[in-house]
Amino acid sequence: MKRLHLERLANPQLLALAAVLLINWALFPNFFRITWQDGRLFGSAIDVLNRGAPVAILAIGMTGVIATKGVDLSVGAIMAVCGAVAATMVVAGYPTPIAVTAALGVGIVCGLWNGFLVAVLDIQPIIATLVLMVAGRGIAQLITEGYIVTFNDPTLIFIGTGSLLGFPMAAVIALVLMILVTLVVKRTAIGLFIQAIGVNRSAASLAGINSRILLMLVYGLSGFCAAIAGILVAADIRGADANNSGLWLELDAILAVVIGGTSLLGGKFSIPLAVVGAIIIQAMNTGILVSGFRPEFNLIVKAGMIILILMLQSPLVGTAVGFFKRDDKRVVSK
């Protein structure tokens, strides 16, 4: 039992996270200082969780999509649409639950639309979701008519900035979602089927897996996750900013999934590790913020980090630390 634990800790994602956190700590010694303030935890490390939550949530949905050998470029735009829906509805006086439900519904519909293009019309995922990536932001602006729609609805604001047991709501929601989706995927056969589709869709279909419905479902989940992220982001700033909400976050989400070890070629995937990937990215961003680098260097620092993390994960380096690898010495049947 203990040994398994050690092996877990040695996986490249957690190593990378530890490395990034250490660097942050070196650059900014107060990084881990956490205080209790106004009934919640307060500190840079908590910010990482809070700010990383939207990308983590996107990454949860994105993992499924990527496992089926797809990609969803539209999540950022869907965030904008759903944030806009929720905000305009509460401003128009609808009760918060209805507004939130409607926004989630819109997210699912957007996702299913992508799924339809991919699964039924057989359009390549990148281009199928590019359609909504381009048009979605326009739709969001259409809803807000170009304004930043601000609101003062306490429930919605609580979703964005409140806290539970001292932890930021956004982080709690991301965690709950991660556990739920992971459980559903692990406890049912859905995870296996998703992998099968990603590895070889025609073989999976011949083996009796209804790949169309499953693909629709996977894209629908991605849309749903994007909707949650969109609502969170809007609730956080108490306004739906159709122009900027979720801008380029699809790239961060994809990056998180890949850092989490899921191959863009489909197949095996891990949702918790994708969430770790999102946290790594956010730890990097927060590190840049608190360390006082000049902003011109942001992108270069980020690129350097990505290269470092990927080197850590690459099979080339992997063989060097192959000692830690788990699956080699398992059951030998004969």
Next chain:
Amino acid sequence: QDNLKGLTIGFSQIGSESGWRAAETSVTKQQAEERGIDLKFADAQQKQENQIKAIRGFIAQGVDAIIVAPVVATGWDDVLTEAKEAEIPVMLLDRGVDAPEDLYLTSVASDQVLEGRTAGDWLVKEVGDADCKIVELQGTVGSTPAINRKKGFEEAIVGHANLTIARSQTGDFTRAKGKEVMEGFIKAENGGADICAVYAHNDDMAVGAIQAIKDAGLKPGTDIKVVSIDGVPDIFAAMVAGEANATVELTPNMAGPAFDALSAFLADGTQPAKFIITESKLYTPADNPQGEYDTRKGLGY
């Protein structure tokens, strides 16, 4: 001004990246409508190449005049020459260009450096001799307003050793990033206790920063002063609540003066001033923020 009635004018707008930009678009459309102009609107989605395409398209269509809100200052010589050859007058909005002056009729713009300086001057006066650690929320890295507003502000505080910019990061002109960056600053500066003022290159980032300050248990406007630029409705709302201290107005009505200049030019060939500078007015809570809020609310911000 009746001579503009029925004219077709092409308007190449940068995009709709901020509330201010949206307001400029809607004010321009409004102004055109008042004058009976048929306005052809082209949104460039933040890309200069799209703006050049749009201007070329307007020329091919044979419009009567063109207005452009250039995304950057450089790179307009060729396309403006083309417009000149086609004898279509061009007017520039909210930013000048690095091109020979005979290539355009007039340029209606604010002085972005002055905006920054106005904000800085206000802060210098406000803090007096007290020490003041400032944090700065920059606009998008590399964008002209970010560069100029930073420059103007630094000009204003230079020589006042008690004012220092402790931290400066980009907030991409957005609320969400403004909030996130401010959160980071607060953690980095002793829970915010060391920060005396925040200077944001636009109001949206300031609004985000105000929320971050409140979340950290501090009082924006009192514990940390908030000064920013643009004059959008929400910053006046914040002033009403005592959470923002000053903003420098950037008027969204750039098209009005441009149309006036065009009208005069078409009527009797009057050459308008090459550079029409709009006012950069400072607003503080003393300037009836509620009233300002109400007048601006409907402008499309």
Next chain:
Amino acid sequence: MADSDYVLEARGVMKIFGNHVALDNVDFGLKAGEVHALLGENGAGKSTLIKILTGAYQPDGGGIYVDGTQVSLDNPLHAQTFGIGTVYQEVNLLPNRSVAENLFLGHQPLRFGFVNFRKMEADARVILKNYDLNIDPSSELGTHSVAVQQIVAIARAVQLSGKVLILDEPTASLDRNEVERLFEVVRGLKAKGLAIIFITHFLDQVFAISDRVTVLRNGKLIETRALDALTRTDVVRLMLGKDIAFSGATDVEPGEAPNEVLVEFKGYGRKRSVLPFDLTIHKGEVVGVAGLLGSGRTEVARIMFGADPADQGTVSVNGKPSAIRKTTDAIKHGFGFCPEDRKAEGILGDLSVRENIIIALQGKLGWFKALNRDEQMEIAGRFGESMDIRAASLDMPVKLLSGGNQQKVILSRWLATDPAFLILDEPTRGIDVGAHAEIVRTINRLRDEGMAMLVISSELDEVVAYSSRIVVMRDREMVAELRGKNINPGVIVQAIANNPDEAVA
């Protein structure tokens, strides 16, 4: 030490995958002007040895010698420069490119630095003529059947082989005529002094053409011998390390009354694919399907299984009219289907052996009745045992298994669903004698247990061995149904060849 009259030689070669020793200190020498058969059960290490001899894998120990000097082959291109041409086991060509380009990739004739397409296609036409293949060299390779692709792969390797030609199961998807053609070409090359390695599971073919034979078992070299001193039984014993009783034709009691009807197809067909056919399948019978390559056998299987839905005709299962529009419909009725192209449509390469075995059963159980890991292990272990699947672990990716073992995995996948009606398209392709006999035994056993089967095979002896009835296809049409005494290779060939003008290739 071996003398250097070997053109290509492996000395003490080791290859280890993870903790599985695929090749253990293997010596292998190839002489000019000989055909050297490399034999062994599925997973014995034949393909691995080939990949090492051609630079596709690097050995973990030992060395490769060309004409007596040690070389290190970095990649297949490097091996090509020594005049080594290879046909790897699974067709490794580019389905997206033209036939001509596949023949010449890397060696296209150039003019002024640009590829000379006219010359390339003309040359291709000439080469393909040698194999009686009359196809358009500019057509996309992927539009052709596996057999055609196999011939193109052979032609390519022959073109590249100045010194050594390596053929890893080249005949698995060829029919008799094509095999004969290939042998002619091989004999010609041998006469020219080329050294040829030939891997196959067909012992007849081994005896027809080989001079010497090397046998591998479990990654170890068993023996290299001249073939004329050996009998078939000797070879089998060497391979398996024990004797097996190769079950010949099982007697099918002719007069026996058929069991109840299980599936009945009436006027079933699909435009541009298969002409309408009638076929009734009873419980506990095996219907063999014979026919030339491209006669439409695979299409029949796919239509029956709903992989390509029929657009005419009706089907009833257990007497009830049914609709089979998608594969899941078929599976609901208890159908199973092992496709012909195992790499593209059969295995889920990156998934484990275990997952590959339970996937169809899980598909049948649905999303929410998930088998847990222990149940999966139990099922996979059971079939791993009964089908004798050689895998280092049930958790290893199935793509790392040898071809024959992959086939067993797919068969297990369907047996796990306990099907009523199993469609097998070339189930014994690329399978060693032992496993071959085992699969034939399995088919017989399943039939006796009451399962209905439709088996497509190009091996007439084999079809005869297990079929209760044989339908013959020609030119996308079912042309004959043979029963009782008529179930023998001679009659089948006659039925196939009834109209010789239409015979393909």
Next chain:
Amino acid sequence: MKRSLRPLAATAVIFIIAYAASVLQFPSMLSTRVLGNFLTDNAFLGIAAVGMTFVIISGGIDLSVGAVIGFTGVLVAVLISWLGVHPLLAFVIVLGVAALFGAAMGAAIHYLKVPSFIVTLAGMFLARGGASVITQDSVPINHEFYSAISDLMIRLPGGGRLSFIGLLMVAIFLLGALLAHRTRFGSYVYALGGNPVSALLMGVPVARTTVQIYMLSSVLAALSGIVFSLYTSAGYPLAAVGVELDAISAVVIGGTLLTGGYGFVLGTFVGVMLLGLVQTYIIFDGTLSSWWTKIVIGVLLFLFIVLQRIIFAASAPGEEKPEKA
């Protein structure tokens, strides 16, 4: 017609129909001016898209294109305006830098086995970041060589102009088509996209080819950056943001499969022209708000893809085609 050529024909037919429909609504769209503008205004996109076509045919993707355009523009401008380097020498330098950059990305993709999506994403951050570290301002280029090139054009009757950069793009497309369809390198690119394992076993020099592909893409992106600097007489770190997505759309609309192995360089040309047509149409219409512009572009993108699908549903690559020997 050859099966593989059909998507190309489809795209061309769609373009002609769409163009005809636009002309019916706005007759002035038929002018030589508009046609000349198609070439000039899309020159940089077209050149970058040629490189992208190779990458996508090989089964990869290059997200760094837009950033490389921005970076090279800045580098060229800085070399010329600040350091007084002659433009031609500056071009040689930036093309060299880009070649190294592309080679590094290709090597990372091949040897580290990291997906191209991620490597080029890091490349994008690096190039964009590099540009803004060099300078944050837009650096104007005032050099007689530059004005000479902008004056280099063929004037057509009706006010149209065939500019140097427009013609350069056409030339690059023709060269790209030759490279893709008529050389061994081209066949290796298709081989990698078709099946990398087979390609390796057939003796394709996979490592070298991968490196060359990304080198080609970066060099063409750099050339595109040079063209962009000619187009705007300046270098700007934020130039050409998101051009990679336009390039990918153009490539895919032009009938190239993102899964690799199938595609045409000239199809990409039609794809670029189609995108240009959409933009021109929107400008001529002139009534769309910012958000409707986005929606309309999205909808048109969707329509093109679906149209292509519908026309070619019956002949998608890989589908079996009855054929008798």
